[in-house]
Amino acid sequence: MKPHPLYLYALDPTHIGAGGYRMGRVDLTILRDAGTNLPKVPGSSISGATRSAAIHSLPEGDQQRAMDYARATISKKNKNHPHKGSQDPIASIFGYAEGGSDGGDDEAKGESRIGVVSFRDAEILAFPVPTMLGPRWVTTAHLLERAVCGNVPRPASEEQVIVQAGAAAPARLNLGWLLLSAAAKEIPFPKPAQGLPVFDHLKERLVVVHDNLFPAIVNSNLETRTSVSINFETGAAADTALFTYEATPRGTLFRGQIDLDDGRFPPEIITAAMPLLEKALTLACTLGLGGMTTRGFGRMQFALVK
Known part of the structure; x- marks a missing residue:
């Protein structure tokens, strides 16, 4: 296993939601570590954004093929794949789980494999304070x-x-x-x-x-913002639609880790994974991690230590 420390510097406030409304000073709280009660960027958020961005980092021919496979994977039947996961340029690196070709007992015939890369939670290393x-x-x-x-x-x-x-x-x-x-x-x-x-x-x-x-x-010293939903017919604020939410401020430095499993996978897969991973991280951090990215949240700069 090859560990690669990952540093994420927030260019914008970051909102990684906790999954719903909570009773407290804000309606939408951010995700916190259960042991320290400190905000973090979960590895699942980094992995999901990076995997999605990796599809758009491929050449055009491979990109369409990977998008077709991704659409088939998230369908309810989860079995009408255009090709096997081992043949997909994204699934072969990030992992896959496929159902069988028919219903019933054939579902057990589906293939699955863990990813070559593993994403760890990114915790706060340095936090800006006035x-x-x-x-x-x-x-x-x-x-x-x-x-x-x-x-x-x-x-x-x-x-x-x-x-x-x-x-x-x-x-x-x-x-x-x-x-x-x-x-x-x-x-x-x-x-x-x-x-x-x-x-x-x-x-x-x-x-x-x-x-x-x-x-x-x-x-x-977390950022607390207030927003309101808009009534699209009148263009004014909708009644009873005011809500508040938390965010870690811009300037926060997170430290996580990405592991490449060189013990169970051949060297050629590891060699191909790193360039694609860097391209995908660049795009994912540009588009933003977490929620409300269209409201100016989530942009990052990253440094991946090789």
């Missing part, structure tokens, strides 16, 4: 260590933050509504070989906070 010195990106020593950074300084207590050394460091720094003492130290930060230009900008403005404070800072 301060009296402009925006700063908040993280923790634990998150940086998981991103393979060594010698990460840790705050002495919850009342202290570590700011990046080099510039004139303030004695105290506010993070939204919190005012904490600050200490200047060198903070390591990952920089992929084919990374994002914004990595240097983020490193200069990095702030390490205590692990106990990080969830409260993130959840209190």
Whole structure:
């Protein structure tokens, strides 16, 4: 198994819905990790958007063939495929499950295979927060260590933050509504070989906070928007159609992982998968991940570490 860290930098606010209305301060909440209560981009969202974009990243001849196979796969009968999944350029990489040619017992004759690529959840690595010195990106020593950074300084207590050394460091720094003492130290930060230009900008403005404070800072600085459905006959707002929803703000840096299964698949499939995966990620991140992409949500820049 070859792991490839995936960094996603949000160019727009991101809304990955939790699947319905909830009782609380907003109607449409975003998906959170059950253990940390922090927003994340689930691997299923990245996988689905990337697989869809991969079809449109193929040459024209293969593209139509892959679209025909995809339409047959999502049909209710799920058995009138134009060709086998092993012969499809997308299904052979992302996996497939096919029904039998007839109903009844023949359904057991369908073929299925796992994908060559596996998508892991992308968790927040650095989160933008307004301060009296402009925006700063908040993280923790634990998150940086998981991103393979060594010698990460840790705050002495919850009342202290570590700011990046080099510039004139303030004695105290506010993070939204919190005012904490600050200490200047060198903070390591990952920089992929084919990374994002914004990595240097983020490193200069990095702030390490205590692990106990990080969830409260993130959840209190999420973006909350209000929208209303439009009555298309009058062009005005529809009655009783006001709703609110959450989003992670633009500038959030996520870190996930994509695995290529080189243990169960031949090298030629692995070799063909990586270029297509990069093209598909480029298109998927341009079109946007998550919901409300036509309202200006979801665009990303990505860096895939090979």
